[in-house]
Structures are given as C-alpha cells and as structure tokens.
Amino acid sequence: MPAPPQESLFAVCIPGLEPFVFRELEDLGLIRQAEPNTPGPPPSGRSGSIERGGILFSGTLEDLYTANLMLRCASRVLIRMPAFHAAAFSELRRKAGRLPWERFLSKGHAVALRVTCRRSRLYHSTAVAQRVAAAIQDRLGFCLFQRKWDEEAAQDGLQLILVRLVHDVCTISVDASGALxxxxxxxxxxxxxxxxxxxxxxxxxxxxxxxxxxxxxxFCGSGTLPIEAALWSRGIAPGAFRRFSFMNWPVFEPDRFKKLQGSFKAEPPASPPLILASDRDRGAIRMARENAQRCHMAAFIHFSARPFSAIQPPPGPGWMVSNPPFGVRIGRRETLSNLYGRLGGVLKEKCPGWRVTLLVSNPHRLTETGLSFDKKLRVRHGGRWVQIACGRV
Ligand SMILES: C[S@@+](CC[C@H](N)C(=O)[O-])C[C@H]1O[C@@H](n2cnc3c(N)ncnc32)[C@H](O)[C@@H]1O
Known part of the structure; x- marks a missing residue:
C-alpha cells in the first residue's frame, strides 16, 4: 500500500508556549526527538521547526487527528497549503483556485476567511478575501456561504481559512480545529x-x-489547573469532550478517527495523585466542581472553599501550581504585596521542600514571596506578557 501523503501542518500556540508544544509533538512521536548531544536539527523525516506562535511539522491526516486530540498546550492545528507568489488579484484568484479545496469543503459548508497582508502589493484584506472566496468557488463549481469568524462563538460547521500575504507570497491554511x-x-x-x-x-x-x-x-478559581492535572495524570485526551473542524471535511475518515481515539484510551494510574483545589470564593468552588463533573474528574479532586492561609497540604513532598490574583482584573492592588508575602510565609510553614510554580504578571511579586525561583518563562496571557516561575520552598 502506498504511504499516505504528508501534509504540511502547523500547531499554533500562545507566544511563549512553543517549546512546550514542540516537546508534546516529540512525546507523541509526531516529530522525531533529536539525539542527545547531537547539534543541529533532528534527522530527516519527522522534523519540526519552531516559528513564532507555533510549530511547523509534516504528517499525515491521522497525525493531524492525533495533534488535535492530544496536544494540551496548542491553540489550533492548521494544514498549510503550498505557498505561491501573488502580486495582482487575477494572479491570486488563478493560483488559489488550483488548491485542492474539494478535500475540505462540500456543498452547504460555510467559510470564514481571515486575511493578513504585510509588505505586499495586495494590501486590502477584504478584497483579498473576496478573491480567495471566488477562487474556491471557481474550483468547486458551487457557491459557499461566507460568515464572519468569531473566536468566542466558533460555530460548528464553519470552516476557518487563514490567508497570509507577506512580501507578495501568499500562504493559505485550512484550520482543522474549529473552536480554539x-x-x-x-x-x-x-x-x-x-x-x-x-x-x-x-x-x-x-x-x-x-x-x-x-x-x-x-487559588483555583474555576478549577482549570486541578482539572487539567487530573485529566493529564489519568492520560485522558484533552480533546476527548469536543468536536473538531476536520470532522466536517469530505476527506475525514470517521472509522480511522474512532480507532485512533480507542488507541488513546486512558489507563487509571496505579497510584492516583492527591489533588487539592481551594479558593476563598464559594461561588468559584461551586463552578469548579461543576466543571470537574462535566469531564468526570470531580471524584479525583478535593475542592474546598477557604483562604489560602488555611490550606492543609498532606505531609511529604508535593507540588503547588497556582495562579494567584494579578491585581489587574481582581483584587485590590494595595493588598497584593501583602498577599504574596503571606503566601511565601504559608508555604514555608506548611510546605517545606515542596516545588512551587506560579503565574505572575509582575516579577516583583516573586521577590515578595521571599522564595527563590530558578526557572522563569515569559508567555502571553490576557493581552500581556506574564511569567511562569518555578522554584522550591
Ligand atoms: C487569577 S484567579 C485564578 C483563576 C483560575 N486559575 C481559573 O482558571 O479560574 C485568582 C483566584 O484567587 C482567589 N483568591 C483571591 N484571594 C484569595 C485568598 N486570600 N485566598 C484564596 N483565594 C483567593 C480569587 O477568588 C480568584 O478565584
């Protein structure tokens, strides 16, 4: 049987998360790990390259299903179609019309085009979107509905197409994920x-x-960290509870996907970890519990409403991973120094020897804890740069 064709795939992520997605792709076997102590890129075949905002790699449609189903740190996965030169609308329409749209779109499909133009002769993004939509219809021979893409309300069945023109080179990508x-x-x-x-x-x-x-x-709020920890520790696919855009494509093979899902069946761990989640806000704890119930994780997380100073961690080494208030959207700025100072004190008293990972918007907060952090990573969150800081109590 001939080998299935390789697609050019791009796993998009929040800026700063590229190394995490790269590692995940390696762990999933979708890109090959570089030999330790070998300089340069990994051997040919399954190589991947880090670009700003994502990882470019190649793989089959099945690899694309795996990436969507299993990547925990990526925002979406795209198929990148071959780039072409386009400096005039007629050239854009002709060349975009040669792309294999019938693989992704069928009658009744609605599309949303998102266009960015930089340093190109074609700079009017609405006009570019019109020509690409016309090119798709030229190729398919039928009309498509066009709608506006709304990230917050990505409707099922709406196919996002991303068009990028940079220096007169047009790259068109088809989104395989749907909602982020x-x-x-x-x-x-x-x-x-x-x-x-x-x-x-x-x-x-x-x-x-x-x-x-x-x-x-x-500081668990709606429970994101403990729920993700519970899902991860049980090997449950992060995409197990949702649909993806590729499920609407004419080339989608449902049986192959079902088989793939089966191959990632979660195994309960031999010794399940103890996960404690608390917040002083009772309403938040109620929501966190409901969220955990929806993905069947409520039984594996101990939720309680209490201030952080009243936590009761078990003895022995453990991990505190948390996102305390930044003071931008919640909390009062003047009390934040106090909160971080007290957090350091509580950890020293109740969690000696534990590892701690915090998300902070202001590195000064780390100093206020009085703890030392040896690893700091910058990532985008809520439209600003923040830090993931890791240390030991
Ligand atoms: C940035 S939010 C955490 C959001 C959470 N990671 C999520 O995904 O929903 C900070 C949380 O800290 C809680 N908080 C603020 N002061 C607290 C305190 N003294 N003790 C415990 N929780 C507190 C707030 O109620 C809020 O839910």
Missing part, C-alpha cells in the same frame, strides 16, 4: 480571570510535576 483547542468542552462556568487550559498545562509541564505526588492549587 483550550475549549476542551467541560468548562462552561468560569470564575473571575480564568486561565486558558493550554496555559494551565504549560504551567504543569514547566513544574515537572510527576503526576503521582500531591498537587495543590489554593
């Missing part, structure tokens, strides 16, 4: 300032939590 991948499907209730599930997973990954030792989040 952090929308796992279980979090319908959110407390104040929720964390994206993808960023929560990056924090867990940065913390090097072993998925067996106790994990505590004393």
């Amino acid at each position: 991948l952090h929308r796992r499907g279980y979090r319908q209730a959110t407390a104040k300032a929720p964390l994206r599930e993808t960023l929560a997973c990056a924090m867990l990954s940065a913390s090097q939590w072993d998925k067996a030792a106790p994990l505590v989040d004393p």
